[in-house]
Amino acid sequence: MVPRKVGTAWEVVAPAKLNLYLEVLGKRTDGFHELETLLVPVRIYDQLTWSPSNSLSPSLSTECSLSIESCHPRGGFRPQVSIDPHDNLVTRAAKLLAAKAGLKPHGHFHLVKRIPQEAGLGGGSSDAAATLLLANEAWHAGLSHAELAHLAAELGSDVPYFLNQGPAICRGRGERIEPLGGLPHLHFVVVKPDFGLSTPRVFAELGERGALSSERAEKSASCLSQLIAALNRGAIARACQWMTNRLETAAARLAPEISQIKTTLAQAGCWGQLMTGSGSTLVGVARSANQARRIARQLSAQKLGTVLATSSGW
């Protein structure tokens, strides 16, 4: 995620993520859950542009504004209609950065939204991180990476991950990032059902009460290291046996379709299948780009929601 200057404007792409592993290690006293998760960025992008003035209403150029365009690329997700620019993470991130840097927010942000909401794909978090990076450049705010990471953690648990590029293990609430090099290119079938799932609702359904359990933490560290070792060896089918998401059972209690789609992905020949984040999107791991496309075509006819073939990318 590197902002690029185009004339007087700045632009950046904001990728979606998939969780290939997610374990809940306990409930914290601040109400959040202690997590251990493996995230990879995928080639599904929102796009954010900042320009010094809004061409539709140039008189607003000393104010900060945001427009959102819901995009429906061919074979992509359905356009989203209910996005409120005032309650958007882009607006919140821009205001937070301006306050920290002692600046007045100005200019016009335009967000092309392709990543669906309540999907577990990190769209809003990725937009927020993109805004911090873009505004830091466009407004010459000069904040350090550490300062941006601090603001990112205030905006949401997944936001700090998106300031970095590439796969990473995230711990704590999600804000402690350990970048991972050397992972192979992976191919996925992504199924986003026509409904979304609210993150707080799925965590509440999990009903976790225990404080951080060291036994669970040790077991999780061991599973995750087996998963990463298998990925590093290129043993993708083996790696899939270690892919798991603790939130999946809770999500499936709220929406039984989750289990049905998982079964469908397995029957279609995916090596592994799991839910990403707090859902509602299911991910199938394919052995090649061709197989991912073939399965996506086959499942598109089954009215499961939106089905896409994609791959890891950074």
Ligand code: C5P
């Ligand atoms: O940090 P974020 O705003 O994305 O979190 C949304 C909600 O998800 C939180 O209010 C909380 O209910 C839940 N959550 C959690 N533990 C985490 C991350 C999120 O309980 N590590």
